[in-house]
Amino acid sequence: MIVYEFKVKGKEKQYRAIDEAIRTSQFIQNKCLRYWMDNKNVGRYDLNKHCAVLAAExxxxxxxxxxxxxxxxxxxxxxxxxxxxxxxxxxKGKKGFPKFKKHCRSVEYKTTGFKLSNLRKAITFSDKKGIGTLKLKGTYDLNYYDIKQIKRVRLVRRADGYYAQFAIDVEIKVETQPTLExxxxxxxLKYFIADSKGNxxxxxxFYRKSEKAINSANRKKSKKFSTIKKKAKVRQSNNYHKxxxxxxxxxxxxSRQRKEYCKRLAYSVIQSNDLVAYEDLNVKGLVRNRHLAKSISDxxxxxxxxxxxxxxxxxxxxTVAVPPHNTSQNCSSCGEKVFKSxxxxTHVCSHCGYVADRDLNASINILKLGLSTVGHTGIYATGDLPSWAIGASLSSNGESMNVESPSL
Structure with a gap:
């Protein structure tokens, strides 16, 4: 499953129709959640049937x-x-009880409700929301794929415009020559990655570099916000929304800079090695440290x-995810624990005299753990299955992790 993303061009009236479709999708999602909360033994197909009830009401x-x-x-x-x-x-902790959505940014169509043009440079939505025909602007070519391979089409609203995402059912595996590495x-945080070869x-x-401009834009936005209008439940001024x-x-x-940086770096690492071992970090727990939260998120x-x-x-x-416990403390030469803040x-072992950079020592320990666990069930960041193996459904947050750059 791959996802191709295009920017869509239309008239202001069409953009307002997309917004209305997104609000309707959010309304149905919240109503289905309420139906599940108010009734016992409600399953997936019961929620699908409830959609017809909502449409009639x-x-x-x-x-x-x-x-x-x-x-x-x-x-x-x-x-x-x-x-x-x-x-x-x-x-452990909170189990993630479903919450009602307040600010949805996308609406998703399955296999009906839209039609691509002959050249596949435009898409027409045929429901009664009035979206109509939108031009597709992008570098991908949909002519390589059959219409039946397009399993989902999603319209996404972002700060810089509207986008259309196509979930295409194709085999993504590519055969490559082994590198024997x-x-x-x-x-x-000092180095984004340090590998066991010393690189x-x-x-x-990216956020630190843009923080001054972001804070300045935030102050200008706050100056145009009216608390009187908020109390009166009146729409804020056009200058505020701008x-x-x-x-x-x-x-x-x-966010795009960070994503592209991570994407190209991951591609380079995978192309250069046959096995990659990395830490199974609990990022959600690490960002609770108020001294390092901004740097970790960045x-x-x-x-x-x-x-x-x-x-x-x-x-x-x-790709093997290994437990991160003591990878920085243990000596990669003799295995003894050397406590350090x-x-x-710099790692200096008092037992065998081995001296190395702290990150290099940790990366060697990670590689050893990865080689010792090869053959066992792998651990993916998104759960038991990777995000691309779950199915054609797209997440509702407006992002898709497998949207590649054209050159990758």
Missing amino acids: FPFASELNSMARQSAAERAWSAIARFYDNCKKKV VCGLDLG VEPASK ARVRYARKHLRV AGWYTFRLWLEYFGHKYGKV LSTR
């Missing part, structure tokens, strides 16, 4: 394509199923891991 819901309504119900069921799985697995990766990649720090979009575009640019460790697993699956390479950047 609310005229604006009936204007949305029937399969788009079912897709919204499937999003609700996806959150419910995740909650059930966490309860069965006895996950293996490496272990240590993720850090390091500096941290990108400032809000400018602020959002800066954040969007940083690093993009989780994004890098997702792309590493995706390219490993695509090119038939082995985060500020200590």
